[in-house]
Amino acid sequence: MEDFSGYPIHETHFPNSLSSLSVDTENLQKQIDELSSFSDSPAPSVTRILYSEKDVSARRYIKNLMAVAGLSVREDAVGNIFGRWSGYEPELPPVSTGSHTDAIPYSGKYDGVVGVLGAIEAIGVLKRSGFKPKRSLEVIMFTSEEPTRFGISCLGSRLMAGSKGLAEQLKKTVDSENVSFFDAARSAGYANVEELSTVSLEKGSYSAFVELHIEQGPILEEAATHIGIVTAIAAPASIKVDFEGNGGHAGAVLMPQRNDAGLAAAELALAVEKHVLASGSIDTVGTVGILELHPGAINSIPSRSHLEIDTRDIDEKRRNTVIEKIHQSALSIASGRKVKLSEFRIVNQDPPAISDELIIKAAESASEVLKLSYKKMISRAYHDSLFMARVSPMGMIFIPCYKGYSHKPEEFASMDNIANGVKVLALTLAKLSLV
Numbered sequence: 459m460e461d462f463s464g465y466p467i468h469e470t471h472f473p474n475s476l477s478s479l480s481v482d483t484e485n486l487q488k489q490i491d492e493l494s495s496f497s498d499s500p501a502p503s504v505t506r507i508l509y510s511e512k513d514v515s516a517r518r519y520i521k522n523l524m525a526v527a528g529l530s531v532r533e534d535a536v537g538n539i540f541g542r543w544s545g546y547e548p549e550l551p552p553v554s555t556g557s558h559t560d561a562i563p564y565s566g567k568y569d570g571v572v573g574v575l576g577a578i579e580a581i582g583v584l585k586r587s588g589f590k591p592k593r594s595l596e597v598i599m600f601t602s603e604e605p606t607r608f609g610i611s612c613l614g615s616r617l618m619a620g621s622k623g624l625a626e627q628l629k630k631t632v633d634s635e636n637v638s639f640f641d642a643a644r645s646a647g648y649a650n651v652e653e654l655s656t657v658s659l660e661k662g663s664y665s666a667f668v669e670l671h672i673e674q675g676p677i678l679e680e681a682a683t684h685i686g687i688v689t690a691i692a693a694p695a696s697i698k699v700d701f702e703g704n705g706g707h708a709g710a711v712l713m714p715q716r717n718d719a720g721l722a723a724a725e726l727a728l729a730v731e732k733h734v735l736a737s738g739s740i741d742t743v744g745t746v747g748i749l750e751l752h753p754g755a756i757n758s759i760p761s762r763s764h765l766e767i768d769t770r771d772i773d774e775k776r777r778n779t780v781i782e783k784i785h786q787s788a789l790s791i792a793s794g795r796k797v798k799l800s801e802f803r804i805v806n807q808d809p810p811a812i813s814d815e816l817i818i819k820a821a822e823s824a825s826e827v828l829k830l831s832y833k834k835m836i837s838r839a840y841h842d843s844l845f846m847a848r849v850s851p852m853g854m855i856f857i858p859c860y861k862g863y864s865h866k867p868e869e870f871a872s873m874d875n876i877a878n879g880v881k882v883l884a885l886t887l888a889k890l891s892l893v
């Protein structure tokens with residue numbers, strides 16, 4: 459391995475030993491299955507919510523795997539977990555890789571998990587091949603990529619990227635059971651959680667960040683392509699909306715006298731779809747994933763309604779136009795139905811992220827050396843990479859998943875595809891560690 463240091467990054471020359479990298483597929487599959495057992499919903503579904511008992515067990519499991527892999531393990535104040543393999547020039551900014559292990563309700567066992575367990579295995583692959591990194595290699599398990607518990611996505615990586623507003627926001631953030639973020643973190647063992655400022659990274663702390671992830675779409679599988687090299691990550695936004703009406707008896711209140719907060723919510727949900735479809739681009743998407751009615755009784759007119767809207771696009775300006783149109787609709791629906799728009803809050807409105815050319819090239823040449831087909835593509839799902847891109851050159855490697863399923867129990871990635879992803883990640887990390 460040493461003899462290839464100094465090869466220019468875009469050259470696809472690798473000593474033969476590296477083109478025959480061995481992934482311990484049996485052990486990796488066992489780890490994926492064991493980790494999926496830390497779930498608050500029955501198999502094959504996985505539910506693992508931030509700072510829940512199952513999340514704490516999964517965290518312990520990951521820290522143990524990192525230690526067994528010979529990495530030096532540490533955690534920050536909110537529980538981002540780091541496992542480092544020191545390079546022979548440890549003073550240089552390391553190369554990092556990683557993803558998340560939290561899982562939305564009733565989802566699958568591969569989203570994020572492949573990027574954490576696969577990263578630890580990629581380092582195992584390089585160690586077994588005799589490779590010695592110049593820059594240290596660091597595996598990161600990010601806290602709460604999924605927005606499930608506190609409505610904030612990529613909580614750990616946002617804080618690492620220095621999101622000031624978020625630190626303030628977290629001081630008054632509670633979950634649906636009114637448990638505060640700080641209490642939840644403390645209950646999971648993070649006693650110093652209030653030291654949020656210690657979580658943020660200096661720009662340049664890492665020379666590169668690479669995330670391995672299942673595609674969560676059907677493109678690679680349909681194109682029978684082994685590897686996806688992500689060139690950009692779409693810009694996500696989420697909005698919380700509340701309507702208040704009069705409510706009343708479902709039988710006794712005649713239709714003309716009603717101020718139905720439920721119908722206002724339903725009308726807005728359809729307006730989201732209308733505005734997204736009218737954007738003129740297939741790249742614009744909009745989802746109403748949460749719609750709640752109060753009091754939630756069949757024979758009572760909804761007096762309050764709550765919606766949460768997720769809208770995304772690779773074109774930030776076009777997405778923001780859709781958000782504005784949704785806001786206008788909420789206002790006109792409220793006045794049309796004589797209900798109160800008591801909240802229209804944009805929780806996050808993030809810019810898209812562009813992958814680093816050097817990392818794209820490294821992943822391309824790694825795929826070529828491994829004789830794996832690859833294609834460049836956009837990520838429509840967001841990832842911790844979206845925020846790591848703010849403090850480090852960023853890249854992502856996708857692998858195919860069954861029918862593109864994700865965020866549901868049928869989510870599946872074959873071990874062959876996972877092993878290919880691990881090898882491409884290993885070679886990419888090796889190259890970047892020698893730059």
Ligand SMILES: NC(=O)N[C@@H](O)C(=O)O
Nearest residue numbers: 569603604605839840841
């Ligand atoms: N990768 C992934 O699933 N991220 C999600 O949180 C999302 O909604 O995109």
Ligand SMILES: [Mn+2]
Nearest residue numbers: 562569604865
């Ligand atoms: Mn997800």
Ligand SMILES: [Mn+2]
Nearest residue numbers: 569570603841
């Ligand atoms: Mn994910």
